[in-house]
Amino acid sequence: MSFRRAAKKDANHVEVVGLFRKLGWYVLDIGQLKNCCDLIVAKDGHGIAIEIKDGSKPASARKLSEGEQKFKDEWLGVWRLVETNDDVLKLNEEIKTWR
Numbered sequence: 001m002s003f004r005r006a007a008k009k010d011a012n013h014v015e016v017v018g019l020f021r022k023l024g025w026y027v028l029d030i031g032q033l034k035n036c037c038d039l040i041v042a043k044d045g046h047g048i049a050i051e052i053k054d055g056s057k058p059a060s061a062r063k064l065s066e067g068e069q070k071f072k073d074e075w076l077g078v079w080r081l082v083e084t085n086d087d088v089l090k091l092n093e094e095i096k097t098w099r
Contacts, residue, residue: 010054012084013038019088035067037079046095048078055083 009031020027020041031038031052039050051072053062062083064072072079082088 009038010052011056012054013052015085016050016052016082016088019085023088023092025092036071037068037075043092044095044099046078046098048080048091049075051079051081053081053083055087 013031017027017029017039020039024043026042028040029038030036030040037049038052041048041050049071051064051068055062080087080091082091
């Protein structure tokens with residue numbers, strides 16, 4: 001994987017990161033990496049690759065890039081798409097059942 005000079009972040013990126021942190025998640029923002037996910041988050045011993053897309057955009061604008069899709073297909077752990085704050089809240093509740 002290589003670095004991008006000025007990776008474009010989705011409009012809700014900062015808000016999503018802030019909500020994960022407010023809920024007690026560790027957040028590693030790796031959105032500057034090419035062909036990767038946007039975040040690695042962890043809580044209660046569970047690490048998850050997160051791809052952020054702006055849920056307010058049309059579906060065609062939220063499509064995974066070729067590199068993002070390749071990463072998703074090859075990732076051996078848990079991967080989630082987050083488009084809204086509700087997605088973060090649902091994931092926060094979901095991991096409680098993983099114990």
